[in-house]
Amino acid sequence: MQFRFSDSLKNVRPSEIRELLKYASAKDFISFGGGMPNPLTFPMNDIKQIMDDVLAQYGALALQYGNTGGLNELRTEIKTLVYDTEKIKTSEQNIIVTSGSQQGLYELAKVLVNPGDTVITEEPTYVGAISAFDANKTEMHSIPIDNDGMKTDLAEAEIKKLTAEGRKPKFIYTIPTFQNPTGITMSLERRKHLIEISAQYEIPLVEDNPYGELRYSGSRLPMLSALDKDASVIYLGTFSKVMCPGLRMGYTIGPEDFINKFNLLKQALDLSSSTFSQYVAWQYLKRGIIKQQIPKSIELYRKKRDAMLKALDEHFPDTATWSRPDGGMFLWATVDSKINTTDMLKDAVQEGVAYVSGNAFSPSRIQGSSMRLNFTFSEEDQIYRGIEKLGNLIHKKVGPLQSS
Amino acid sequence: MQFRFSDSLKNVRPSEIRELLKYASAKDFISFGGGMPNPLTFPMNDIKQIMDDVLAQYGALALQYGNTGGLNELRTEIKTLVYDTEKIKTSEQNIIVTSGSQQGLYELAKVLVNPGDTVITEEPTYVGAISAFDANKTEMHSIPIDNDGMKTDLAEAEIKKLTAEGRKPKFIYTIPTFQNPTGITMSLERRKHLIEISAQYEIPLVEDNPYGELRYSGSRLPMLSALDKDASVIYLGTFSKVMCPGLRMGYTIGPEDFINKFNLLKQALDLSSSTFSQYVAWQYLKRGIIKQQIPKSIELYRKKRDAMLKALDEHFPDTATWSRPDGGMFLWATVDSKINTTDMLKDAVQEGVAYVSGNAFSPSRIQGSSMRLNFTFSEEDQIYRGIEKLGNLIHKKVGPLQSS
Numbered sequence: 001m002q003f004r005f006s007d008s009l010k011n012v013r014p015s016e017i018r019e020l021l022k023y024a025s026a027k028d029f030i031s032f033g034g035g036m037p038n039p040l041t042f043p044m045n046d047i048k049q050i051m052d053d054v055l056a057q058y059g060a061l062a063l064q065y066g067n068t069g070g071l072n073e074l075r076t077e078i079k080t081l082v083y084d085t086e087k088i089k090t091s092e093q094n095i096i097v098t099s100g101s102q103q104g105l106y107e108l109a110k111v112l113v114n115p116g117d118t119v120i121t122e123e124p125t126y127v128g129a130i131s132a133f134d135a136n137k138t139e140m141h142s143i144p145i146d147n148d149g150m151k152t153d154l155a156e157a158e159i160k161k162l163t164a165e166g167r168k169p170k171f172i173y174t175i176p177t178f179q180n181p182t183g184i185t186m187s188l189e190r191r192k193h194l195i196e197i198s199a200q201y202e203i204p205l206v207e208d209n210p211y212g213e214l215r216y217s218g219s220r221l222p223m224l225s226a227l228d229k230d231a232s233v234i235y236l237g238t239f240s241k242v243m244c245p246g247l248r249m250g251y252t253i254g255p256e257d258f259i260n261k262f263n264l265l266k267q268a269l270d271l272s273s274s275t276f277s278q279y280v281a282w283q284y285l286k287r288g289i290i291k292q293q294i295p296k297s298i299e300l301y302r303k304k305r306d307a308m309l310k311a312l313d314e315h316f317p318d319t320a321t322w323s324r325p326d327g328g329m330f331l332w333a334t335v336d337s338k339i340n341t342t343d344m345l346k347d348a349v350q351e352g353v354a355y356v357s358g359n360a361f362s363p364s365r366i367q368g369s370s371m372r373l374n375f376t377f378s379e380e381d382q383i384y385r386g387i388e389k390l391g392n393l394i395h396k397k398v399g400p401l402q403s404s
Numbered sequence: 405m406q407f408r409f410s411d412s413l414k415n416v417r418p419s420e421i422r423e424l425l426k427y428a429s430a431k432d433f434i435s436f437g438g439g440m441p442n443p444l445t446f447p448m449n450d451i452k453q454i455m456d457d458v459l460a461q462y463g464a465l466a467l468q469y470g471n472t473g474g475l476n477e478l479r480t481e482i483k484t485l486v487y488d489t490e491k492i493k494t495s496e497q498n499i500i501v502t503s504g505s506q507q508g509l510y511e512l513a514k515v516l517v518n519p520g521d522t523v524i525t526e527e528p529t530y531v532g533a534i535s536a537f538d539a540n541k542t543e544m545h546s547i548p549i550d551n552d553g554m555k556t557d558l559a560e561a562e563i564k565k566l567t568a569e570g571r572k573p574k575f576i577y578t579i580p581t582f583q584n585p586t587g588i589t590m591s592l593e594r595r596k597h598l599i600e601i602s603a604q605y606e607i608p609l610v611e612d613n614p615y616g617e618l619r620y621s622g623s624r625l626p627m628l629s630a631l632d633k634d635a636s637v638i639y640l641g642t643f644s645k646v647m648c649p650g651l652r653m654g655y656t657i658g659p660e661d662f663i664n665k666f667n668l669l670k671q672a673l674d675l676s677s678s679t680f681s682q683y684v685a686w687q688y689l690k691r692g693i694i695k696q697q698i699p700k701s702i703e704l705y706r707k708k709r710d711a712m713l714k715a716l717d718e719h720f721p722d723t724a725t726w727s728r729p730d731g732g733m734f735l736w737a738t739v740d741s742k743i744n745t746t747d748m749l750k751d752a753v754q755e756g757v758a759y760v761s762g763n764a765f766s767p768s769r770i771q772g773s774s775m776r777l778n779f780t781f782s783e784e785d786q787i788y789r790g791i792e793k794l795g796n797l798i799h800k801k802v803g804p805l806q807s808s
Contacts, residue, residue: 005662052455059448061443063649111410135514255405257407267535
């Protein structure tokens with residue numbers, strides 16, 4: 001039978017990253033593609049011990065259906081965690097456990113946006129947010145970023161314009177710390193400006209913070225949620241980068257009426273997130289293992305970041321520029337405008353190395369000569385070899401005269 | 405800040421079952437509410453062994469991000485499972501792993517239905533399907549069922565009428581075997597008729613089969629997916645009733661172009677289902693533990709079903725009627741039309757016993773004097789006491805003259 005499909009997905013782009021995952025585990029293939037944590041950081045022994053204990057002590061509950069909002073004990077631990085790490089004050093009823101923070105992105109768009117409504121994002125921004133917003137027929141207005149993060153003066157101008165047109169944005173989406181894909185951290189001044197804009201125009205802020213704990217240099221800046229005095233921020237957190245991604249555990253924090261809507265939608269989406277994963281995450285926090293784990297990840301990833309920066313200095317042409325992130329998992333390189341990084345990806349994969357092309361992260365598709373490079377997954381020698389291969393490809397494409 | 409919400413959830417009803425879960429674990433409370441398997445059926449030792457082995461042998465992969473479509477090895481085992489149990493012939497690329505079969509319901513509605521489009525369901529039908537379809541602004545046309553399942557002649561008449569109005573249904577949703585909430589099984593004749601209707605009007609069938617393996621009496625009937633010759637059936641399966649619900653593992657089988665759309669949406673929804681849960685489900689199938697587990701569940705649940713039928717005979721008034729299911733987890737009782745089961749629920753909870761009221765399952769809200777009774781979760785003595793309490797409540801409400 002010929003199926004007829006709804007037009008609900010007509011704007012949604014297939015994910016390059018999902019495609020690249022195929023190669024990620026192939027032998028000798030060097031992947032700077034996916035945003036994958038290094039498996040060396042997975043606390044394997046602790047997780048084994050926790051799983052054994054959870055089955056022994058809570059088996060009948062941990063393998064059963066659970067509350068849609070999430071395990072109460074886990075929400076209490078999350079409350080403590082975000083206060084300890086980011087000085088965010090919240091309560092259990094403001095927290096909902098999600099199946100990865102990706103689910104949070106989809107849900108908040110569905111709860112806040114009618115088809116055709118506008119939202120503000122960064123340019124470039126997280127590819128999964130673009131998918132989630134496109135799947136809800138959101139009209140994204142993306143604001144360029146520089147080394148201090150989103151250009152909030154441009155954001156304000158865009159909001160003014162849209163508001164005057166009767167199309168006031170439904171929310172402002174930002175990844176202020178170690179942004180995906182650029183690795184850039186928003187300055188304190190811009191953070192404060194964003195809070196002001198939010199209050200003045202009455203537009204909720206969505207603060208996505210998957211990488212905040214992974215800082216390798218520089219000093220911590222206050223999160224929007226900690227600066228917020230008006231319950232105007234929705235905060236997205238995840239266990240994927242500080243425990244492991246395979247249990248699909250994230251959480252969303254927001255005003256109670258928002259969380260209640262979210263809960264209602266989640267009943268339709270998946271009833272609840274994995275009860276078992278929630279018990280594991282709960283014990284992971286309660287036993288304090290997260291506090292031992294994060295410094296280990298930082299030590300490992302700092303070296304990898306430094307290795308990639310060194311390799312770029314050596315192998316990328318002078319015409320290329322790239323970010324120098326203080327944390328997170330990615331840096332962002334922009335090469336000669338003659339090069340289309342989407343086209344070049346085929347050659348790169350042929351050479352056994354992958355990145356994600358700039359336009360995957362671009363709501364306006366204006367990042368055709370950029371690429372996102374993940375530095376957490378590969379070994380240091382792979383990082384050197386992979387960047388050298390990419391450098392050679394770029395040199396070849398730009399031609400010998402332009403190369404350094 | 406005052407949040408403004410989209411109107412995407414305006415039709416979605418809060419779930420009574422989710423509410424009742426609060427009481428389910430309270431001491432001495434008797435819950436016939438949720439569709440919860442009995443924890444005695446969870447293969448605790450096998451799951452512990454499998455988890456230990458998965459972490460030891462596949463830890464770095466099982467705790468990492470995975471493919472959106474699902475672990476290939478698991479899809480191969482699912483292919484074998486549905487052939488062995490239901491004689492359904494399919495291939496890996498026709499299978500997508502889901503976060504419970506609830507996610508399949510939401511996704512298929514989103515992929516097939518534009519807001520306002522019509523679909524056909526049973527009356528009554530699964531409450532989670534109502535949520536998923538309402539969250540996608542589907543217009544449900546619900547077709548009464550009798551002891552042979554959905555009245556397919558009425559379904560055909562409704563389809564004819566809607567098609568003539570230019571509002572041909574986008575799919576027909578059915579739970580043909582041990583239906584939720586009634587426990588009724590659709591006859592072979594009706595199954596064949598449904599296949600004919602689907603072919604004649606070119607409308608996909610959605611076959612939800614969470615309970616098929618839990619048969620306590622009678623003989624197996626062919627699934628629509630096994631009768632289908634035109635790739636017109638979408639099949640929903642789950643591990644929740646044959647392993648455990650807490651790992652949130654389900655799967656959807658359908659034509660490849662449908663599965664590809666589904667995959668694209670799932671990238672936006674949650675990237676992928678828990679990789680770890682998938683490894684556990686894979687090993688659960690591969691080691692054949694499911695084959696040892698199902699007969700144990702059947703033995704336990706048959707006794708509970710029989711206990712509930714006996715208790716109903718003893719304690720419910722003559723004016724009440726109820727289904728006598730050959731399998732599954734529920735039976736459906738209809739009491740005197742003077743009684744509104746939604747109102748009576750408050751009194752029942754006061755007495756320490758819960759069911760789910762009929763209208764929770766009714767797209768047309770015409771089941772005001774019915775209730776769904778789950779018989780798998782409670783102990784046999786609880787079943788007797790709980791039904792006695794409900795019987796007493798009903799007697800009190802109907803008055804002494806009408807009681808038996």
